[in-house]
Amino acid sequence: MRHLEKPVVLDLQRPTNVAARIVGGVRSYAANALLVALLALAPFLFESHIVGSLTRGMIYGMAACAVGFIIRCGGMVSFGHAAYFGLGAYSVLIAQKIGLTEALLIWPIAVLVSAAASLAIGSLSLRTRGVSFIMITLGFAQMVYFVISSVQGLGGADGLGLQARNQIGGVSLESPTRFHFVVLALLLVVFCVLSRVGRSPLGMALAGIRQNERRLKALGYNTTRLQLTAFVLSAAITGLAGALAAEFYLYVSPGLLHWIVSGELLVMATLGGVTALMGGLFGALVLLLAEVLISEFTTYWRMALGPVVIVAVLYLRQGLQPALQKMLGGGRD
Amino acid sequence: MAILVEQVLNGINYGLLLFLIAAGLSLVFGVMHLINLAHGSLFMVGAFAAAAFAHITKNFLLSVICATLLAAAVGWLVERVIVRKLYARSHLDQVLATFGLILFANELLRWISGGVPQYVPSPGLFSGTVMLPGGIEYPAYRMMVTSIAAIAALAMWMVIAKTRAGMLVRASASNPTMVRHIGFDVGLISTLVFAVGAGLAGLAGALTGPLVSIEVGMGEQVLILSFVIVVIGGLGSIRGTFLAAMMVGLVDTLGRALMPLALSGIFSARAVSSFAPALSATLVYILMAVVLIMRPQGLFAR
Amino acid sequence: MTEPVLQLRALTKSYGGLIVTDNVDLNVLPNEVHALIGPNGAGKSTLIAQIFGEITPDKGAVLWCGEEITRIPVHQRVRKGLARSFQVTSVLPEFTALDNVRLATLASASSNPSAFEVAAANLTATERAQTCLERVGLATRSNARAEALSYGERRHLELAMALALEPRLMLLDEPMAGVGSDESHSLTAVLRDLRQSCAILLVEHDMDVVFALADRVSVLVAGRIVASGSPAEVHEDHEVKRAYFGEEDVW
Numbered sequence: 001m002r003h004l005e006k007p008v009v010l011d012l013q014r015p016t017n018v019a020a021r022i023v024g025g026v027r028s029y030a031a032n033a034l035l036v037a038l039l040a041l042a043p044f045l046f047e048s049h050i051v052g053s054l055t056r057g058m059i060y061g062m063a064a065c066a067v068g069f070i071i072r073c074g075g076m077v078s079f080g081h082a083a084y085f086g087l088g089a090y091s092v093l094i095a096q097k098i099g100l101t102e103a104l105l106i107w108p109i110a111v112l113v114s115a116a117a118s119l120a121i122g123s124l125s126l127r128t129r130g131v132s133f134i135m136i137t138l139g140f141a142q143m144v145y146f147v148i149s150s151v152q153g154l155g156g157a158d159g160l161g162l163q164a165r166n167q168i169g170g171v172s173l174e175s176p177t178r179f180h181f182v183v184l185a186l187l188l189v190v191f192c193v194l195s196r197v198g199r200s201p202l203g204m205a206l207a208g209i210r211q212n213e214r215r216l217k218a219l220g221y222n223t224t225r226l227q228l229t230a231f232v233l234s235a236a237i238t239g240l241a242g243a244l245a246a247e248f249y250l251y252v253s254p255g256l257l258h259w260i261v262s263g264e265l266l267v268m269a270t271l272g273g274v275t276a277l278m279g280g281l282f283g284a285l286v287l288l289l290a291e292v293l294i295s296e297f298t299t300y301w302r303m304a305l306g307p308v309v310i311v312a313v314l315y316l317r318q319g320l321q322p323a324l325q326k327m328l329g330g331g332r333d
Numbered sequence: 334m335a336i337l338v339e340q341v342l343n344g345i346n347y348g349l350l351l352f353l354i355a356a357g358l359s360l361v362f363g364v365m366h367l368i369n370l371a372h373g374s375l376f377m378v379g380a381f382a383a384a385a386f387a388h389i390t391k392n393f394l395l396s397v398i399c400a401t402l403l404a405a406a407v408g409w410l411v412e413r414v415i416v417r418k419l420y421a422r423s424h425l426d427q428v429l430a431t432f433g434l435i436l437f438a439n440e441l442l443r444w445i446s447g448g449v450p451q452y453v454p455s456p457g458l459f460s461g462t463v464m465l466p467g468g469i470e471y472p473a474y475r476m477m478v479t480s481i482a483a484i485a486a487l488a489m490w491m492v493i494a495k496t497r498a499g500m501l502v503r504a505s506a507s508n509p510t511m512v513r514h515i516g517f518d519v520g521l522i523s524t525l526v527f528a529v530g531a532g533l534a535g536l537a538g539a540l541t542g543p544l545v546s547i548e549v550g551m552g553e554q555v556l557i558l559s560f561v562i563v564v565i566g567g568l569g570s571i572r573g574t575f576l577a578a579m580m581v582g583l584v585d586t587l588g589r590a591l592m593p594l595a596l597s598g599i600f601s602a603r604a605v606s607s608f609a610p611a612l613s614a615t616l617v618y619i620l621m622a623v624v625l626i627m628r629p630q631g632l633f634a635r
Numbered sequence: 636m637t638e639p640v641l642q643l644r645a646l647t648k649s650y651g652g653l654i655v656t657d658n659v660d661l662n663v664l665p666n667e668v669h670a671l672i673g674p675n676g677a678g679k680s681t682l683i684a685q686i687f688g689e690i691t692p693d694k695g696a697v698l699w700c701g702e703e704i705t706r707i708p709v710h711q712r713v714r715k716g717l718a719r720s721f722q723v724t725s726v727l728p729e730f731t732a733l734d735n736v737r738l739a740t741l742a743s744a745s746s747n748p749s750a751f752e753v754a755a756a757n758l759t760a761t762e763r764a765q766t767c768l769e770r771v772g773l774a775t776r777s778n779a780r781a782e783a784l785s786y787g788e789r790r791h792l793e794l795a796m797a798l799a800l801e802p803r804l805m806l807l808d809e810p811m812a813g814v815g816s817d818e819s820h821s822l823t824a825v826l827r828d829l830r831q832s833c834a835i836l837l838v839e840h841d842m843d844v845v846f847a848l849a850d851r852v853s854v855l856v857a858g859r860i861v862a863s864g865s866p867a868e869v870h871e872d873h874e875v876k877r878a879y880f881g882e883e884d885v886w
Contacts, residue, residue: 139564146615197750314415
């Protein structure tokens, strides 16, 4: 993953502008490499419940990176990605109900289901921009939530358990360690795809749309169609993450579709830093770590999370991942 | 026929309550260009506060007034401490920070209430029914809620359309610099607008209390519906918000009541009971989709 | 007679009771510089936006080489060979000057930007972008971020982006607005160069520029074309109108 572009200077003078914050990609891979190494070695280093938390962090991180991607490329703030996350999970449930057990078949189905839903929802939502877009993505996600949670065959409001984790090419994924590595591998594939798309002419045009959509139209780009492409790609990845979440919990419930998941994905994406490819992963891991730590002391851990989010938005403007990079001395050249 | 009339009245009742909430959202967006996810939390605060005040004072009207004032005060405080830092920020930042507020408010109330849903009985005076022309009985409490909500909506419209203060608010929405230049404190206007919006949401919450179970998360249900309303009506248009709120209130209420009846003519009872709830829950969003296809800027956008 | 690239037929647009474009007929010939002048608020920018497709007219037609394009979206017009610059400088602040222009060359290379090729590796697009920067005199600034460029440089960059689309007609909305006299000279030179490659519809307040470049001039007052002709004719006609209307300060 070499960067061919010129050095990008993050503008710290005007950090109130998200556009200015969401500059470019990752300058130094130190933080990223360290994190990936940690995740790869985790099963050998930590107890199983910590490894489990990290697996979960990677799953949510995958979805959060997809959410961050369409902010960086396309300027779309989606408050409805829980729908694609949940649809991915429910696809696994339905596939198992009709007797499928092969992940290599089921996961692509989950991806397709989420992509198809996002194509419909996205083409309607992209008739608006800005605030309306945020509200509408939330509205449609809520519709998906209501519909699915009222289908008794899928467990209604309570959800249903899976019989067992699906297999990959006949190989069982019951072992948490093996599942951990599968998730990590898929996460790296997602990063490669997002990185590649980000540097493509499409990604460049999408970054341009975030900065000045009118200008991109004037250059002859069908901006709505490009945004829809990015939206569907993002939803497809979120669907994959949702399928993995179903396999992880071995339980699927409307909780995965709840609007609060959309909000948490956005928080993870921005807490980690939307500028960075892997920001969402950082955000997810930090958030889940915080959850684990705080829940030791109180069940009301979100009471602490709320103020943390507010303070982070008001004062920690670059996100965690770039901050970490600076600390590691890599960062901006 | 009686069912239909009753459901239409319920729809109007619901529409008016939704308008009280959506109006604040729309005003805050119109004047300060802020998207406030925590607006639903103020509705929730109103409902919880009214329940608590009713317990203490044993007087329904007094508890509604206290709850409304408390919600307005919370709005005032939140605007001064957090929200005003967000006006100049991107919508993304606004969404995130107000999402943080929701998390905090929900968890705080879950802690205070112990996570148990609260029930408030309708006030004694209004616990019966009233006889409407045509011999239709209708719950007196709902009738009163409809009246109060209608009065509040009308009062708000009068203030915005007819008074000097309302003129200032409208002027701040279209040209804040001009308002500053003629010597008014735009910051104060913002705080006032936010607090009034909070008060209206609190009022809606307090009035809704006896109709539903009061629980954490009730705010987000109405918040999302309010978003749908604001988008359908056209961002920033109070008239559009009102008409859209009535539409959504009627569509939602009538859909839930009539959809099973309509479907039972076509499908088996078992099929109806399994997917009628799903279908009626989507009606509002189908309405939103239709509006987006026909008029993406909203039905009554300026 | 050659067919005009652009023809407006009885174009009309009003907002509420206010008529901003009133029955406008106008045409631009290939390789012609047609200047559109008029007082502030005459509706020049609204007219440009209607030609470009950002605003839909109420009545009338926009014809491109004889074909009606009144209601097609902006990006399709650009594909047909229409380009515009903006009155308020509109470049992409986070991108380098080169990337700004490269977005334009990539757009004209393919209507469907690839998702899996690396943008920076597209050498043809990069070379063409570099050439366009050279033509407007920004070659040395190609690696500077657009937000770091001076105001005048950004106006040049704007022209380079339009140029990179290889348009047949360029709509220039006050390209000189707000630039100093030095840069005004270099911009005029760039425009003189541009007219070699395409037709130009020029909205401009600077009359020196209009007289230096325009083949024809049309005067827009309160949404109506009140005079049209060679610069000299319009100037004389204008004197008459000034005597007639009194306060209209077109120049």
